[in-house]
Amino acid sequence: MEAILDVETEYKQKPRFKFSLVDASFLLFVVILIVFGIYSTVAWMRDSGRLPLSQFVLEGNLEYVHNSDVQSALSRIQPFGTFMTQDVTQLQHAVEDLPWVASAAIRKQWPNTIKVFVIEHQPAAIWNGTALLNDSGQIFNADPGYLHEKDQDIVKLYGPEAKSEDVLRTWRELKPQFEGLGLEITSVVLNDRLAWQIILDNGIRLELGKDALNERIKRFVDLYRHMNEKVQQISYIDLRYDTGAAVGWLSDEHRHRE
Template identity: 60%
Template sequence: MWDEERLPLSQLAIQGELRYVTPNDVQQQLATLDHIGTFMSQDVTELQKSAESLPWVAHASVRKQWPDTIKVFLVEHQPVAIWNGNGLLNLQGEVFQGDVSLLQQEVVKLYGPEASNQQVLTVYRELKPQFAQFGLVISSLLLNDRRAWQIILDNGIRLELGKESLQSRIARFFMLYQQLDQTVNRISYVDLRYDTGAAVGWYTEQELEQERQNDQSH
């Protein structure tokens, strides 16, 4: 039963709803193992650990099927955000190192100090529907090393929110945003790091014209 000439493991079956992992990825990963034994001698735990070391794989289940087949069922990470530029966050807010260039849909860009990924994702999920009520989309949310928050909207407006009173400062921005009405497309940034009021930075006509030319060229 341990004779590789008689009972080699020669077939590999890949299963699961896969968008980012290819059978070739799995085959190449398992090929890096020092040795794959016979149907009887091969430890499936070793194969499972190897498959789960692939960046996009959240979980792998491996079993043998008589007489010569390894069946690998894969569950992929579901990307919900780009983390610090080159990492990704899954639905649970865990960091994984999938290739950002492979993303098949737009996701928010989140930034923060080490181990702040869960916190930043939670805050984003709380804020997203609030901004959506005003037809606004958060493209980036940043928590800096001083624990101050910054938001960049998909229309280019940057919000400086500071460290405290996050919700009240965002509510103040919404009030201001509604009052500015037709001039919102000229806003560069809104600094809300005050007890009351806000400082608004405006694009110059020259900057707006450059922006329009860039949009047309794209």
């Protein structure tokens, strides 16, 4: 025998879902409860009296950046958030604005601490008398007057702002050639016309011009080796010629004052 399925009968037997006023009220209550919970949580997170960031720890191999510098930088952030709400990137930017800070990494430590790890600029040269260059030739606006004793004898470099890396690189390339003569470069100048000038630790000024820099330095080295005691009488040497050089001598009066 074939079984006949009574579709209409089975359909009538299925219970139908009825959405009553009680169900609607309960659903509304749940929604209100969720919204209130979210609002309360956000308000709690934003409450400056709860989980305030009240301490910081400064870390790193530091010589020029001090706790007071970092504290002052962070205090300028207004309004200051809580542990939950304060943006770490904002803290990082505030610390990296300090003159001696090359980079900073910030993290929050539960429940109220900011950990600040700082890498300092390493001073390679004094730049234009008022700023400093780091090892990469980047300018940072720290005051050269506050250099520690071990850094006070670093070379003085001068030039257009966009040429800081070139000037530092040129000094590094030329330095060994002068050391071979027992001389130190105290200053390198690249003027607005992009002509080079070098001042040595014995007071001699070299005028080198814009072109054939290495060839002119070699010419100076050869000349200097043949001058013997006369070098003490030299004021400047002008090497801006295709061959040879013009030597300026200290006057008798100047030598007496010296």
